[in-house]
Each structure stands twice: as structure tokens, then as C-alpha cells.
Amino acid sequence: xxxxxxxxxxxxxxxGDRVTITCRASQSISxxxxxxxxxxxxxxxxxxxxxxxxxxxxxxxFSGSGSGxxxxxxxxxxxxxxxxxxxxxxxxxxxxxxxxxxxxxIK
Amino acid sequence: xxxxVESGGGLVQPGGSLRLSxxxxxxxxxxxxxxxxxxxxxxxxxxxxxxxxxxxxTYYADSVKGRFTISRDNSKNTLYLQMSSLxxxxxxxxxxxxxxxxxxxxxxxxxxxxxxxxxTVSS
Numbered sequence: 001x002x003x004x005x006x007x008x009x010x011x012x013x014x015x016g017d018r019v020t021i022t023c024r025a026s027q028s029i030s031x032x033x034x035x036x037x038x039x040x041x042x043x044x045x046x047x048x049x050x051x052x053x054x055x056x057x058x059x060x061x062f063s064g065s066g067s068g069x070x071x072x073x074x075x076x077x078x079x080x081x082x083x084x085x086x087x088x089x090x091x092x093x094x095x096x097x098x099x100x101x102x103x104x105x106i107k
Numbered sequence: 108x109x110x111x112v113e114s115g116g117g118l119v120q121p122g123g124s125l126r127l128s129x130x131x132x133x134x135x136x137x138x139x140x141x142x143x144x145x146x147x148x149x150x151x152x153x154x155x156x157x158x159x160x161x162x163x164x165t166y167y168a169d170s171v172k173g174r175f176t177i178s179r180d181n182s183k184n185t186l187y188l189q190m191s192s193l194x195x196x197x198x199x200x201x202x203x204x205x206x207x208x209x210x211x212x213x214x215x216x217x218x219x220x221x222x223x224x225x226x227t228v229s230s
Contacts, residue, residue, distance in 0.1 A: 032215070034217070036152075036217075043220035043223060044217075046217060046218050049207065055218070087152055091214075091215040095154055095166070095168055095169075096142075096154045096157075096216075098153070098154065
């Protein structure tokens, strides 16, 4: 199974900050990576697919990069609505696996 | 508008059974693989099971293999998860999830999620 490891687990930031979350795969997954945002009590929402493709309707302050085993999700200017937990997910092979999540908190 | 509405969750004793349903609308259900993903209270996302668009292929995580059965009825636009021999560690919110691509096979990533249904396994 491909293990996905996110860092940090928790991130404290202020509105307007540039935020970067890292996701590492235990083996190469090419660009087969998605990012999701989840708010408390809600279902996850797709943000990014194929490592860097922005889902329709997602604000352009979100961006993704990387390939192989190392990936990043960047929020260029953190907004109040962005405080949430973020998950990466690989779809290179089954079983599909998620990272453990990164909680973005208000500083 | 795509809608996925889960039902069937509840409290069940260890060793018991439960069947979850997911009613889908707003897209051509029979063209997409579908998935179940769960989330234990306060924990992260765990992939559970997948079924191809025609139901011919299925996948199960090792943690549920032999105990859970995924199925679908394309005539009713409904996805199911039959759960048996339930354990305390199966306690979670179960999400019905739509695959992004209308392709054959088990699918890749997810563009729509239901609101989730809570399954609690406890005596």
C-alpha cells in the first residue's frame, strides 16, 4: 500500500498569510494526487486534482504542485473561510489512500 | 445538481449487521464508479470500498474485507453497503462518494460527497 504523510499536522496562521502544506508518498505516484478541504461537521470538498489542476469553482488562491513523491498545497493569502482540515489522496493505485490531514487554525 | 443522500446508519451491537443506502441524483449514475469512505469520530478519512459503474468490479479495504459488501442498483440510482460482523472500530461517519470520471474500472478521485451517515457500534 502507498502511505501518504502530510506535514505539518497542525498549522497556525493569520488571515493574509501564505500557507504551504506538504504531502509525501511512500513511492512514486506520478501526478495522481488530489487535495480536499473539510470543515467541521461537513463532507470533504475537492480542491485540486492531478496534483496541480484546480477544480472548477475553487478560488485561485489555492494551488497545487509536485510530482513523484512530494507534493504541496499552497494558499496564497489565507482567508477566514479557509480555516479547515486539508487531506491529500493518491489515486495511482489501489488501495486509494489519504494523508492523515493538516488542520489550519487561526493564529 | 448532483445529490448523494445516505441513509441506514444508527446504533448496532458488536457482531450485528446494518445496510447503508445512498440515493443518487443529478448525474448519470450508471456511468460512474462509486465509493464509500468513512471517518471515525475526530479522526481522518479512511477508504472503505469501491464499485465500478456496471457493478462488475469491486474493491474492499483489508479492514472490512469479508465483512462488508458493496453493491449498486443502476435502475434505482442507489448504492449500498451491507455491513456485517460489526466491530467497535467500525464506528464512523460513512460517506457515499462519486468518482470523478465516467470510465470503466474502480475509479480514482472524488468530486461529490454525501452528507454522511453515522454508524455507531456499541453494546
